[in-house]
Amino acid sequence: MTTVTYSLDEFVHDMNVLIDDKADQEKIFDVGSTQLERLINNPEAIPDEFRFPAGSSNHGSYLLHYGDNGLLITTVVWGPGDHIGPHDHRTWGMIGVMDNSIHETRFRRHDDRSRDDYAELEKDRLTVVKPGDVSLLIPDVDEIHQMDNPGDRPTVEVHVYGTDLRGLERSRYDLETGAVTHFATKKFSNC
Numbered sequence: 001m002t003t004v005t006y007s008l009d010e011f012v013h014d015m016n017v018l019i020d021d022k023a024d025q026e027k028i029f030d031v032g033s034t035q036l037e038r039l040i041n042n043p044e045a046i047p048d049e050f051r052f053p054a055g056s057s058n059h060g061s062y063l064l065h066y067g068d069n070g071l072l073i074t075t076v077v078w079g080p081g082d083h084i085g086p087h088d089h090r091t092w093g094m095i096g097v098m099d100n101s102i103h104e105t106r107f108r109r110h111d112d113r114s115r116d117d118y119a120e121l122e123k124d125r126l127t128v129v130k131p132g133d134v135s136l137l138i139p140d141v142d143e144i145h146q147m148d149n150p151g152d153r154p155t156v157e158v159h160v161y162g163t164d165l166r167g168l169e170r171s172r173y174d175l176e177t178g179a180v181t182h183f184a185t186k187k188f189s190n191c
């Protein structure tokens, strides 16, 4: 039997073709998610050093690729019990799970978005995203989520975004008070 593998370099190449051809968001999700599924099904695709929490922390996020066309690829590692509350992304995104699984809770925003510091969210669904599965982040439509790893070993994901998250203003949402706070990713664990 021949083992067909799909490398990170091939994935970067194929995503660049899509983006440089000015594919619309629907096509990026359609074709790109299939390519991401191929990547995360290759256990050799991501070096071991990017599959563990960073240092003494229980979390890791590692830059794998960033290009002038905005394509950003990272791995994100959620240690046992790791959690992040509801937040948004402000760009299209695809998240593929490689190892273990993640509990992803999605929320819908119900207010008229007239206020910068307040939002009404309603829980939409909880999905247990398993190895080989890809979930999509659709800007303004379906992109607010909470992530939890209730397991006893790290969950490893590959994240793909349409722009650099470093310095991009995003929002965190407090479900109890409705308060919205703004934040930006400053750096990744490896740079």
Ligand SMILES: [Fe+2]
Pocket: 087, 088, 089, 145
């Ligand atoms: Fe997120």
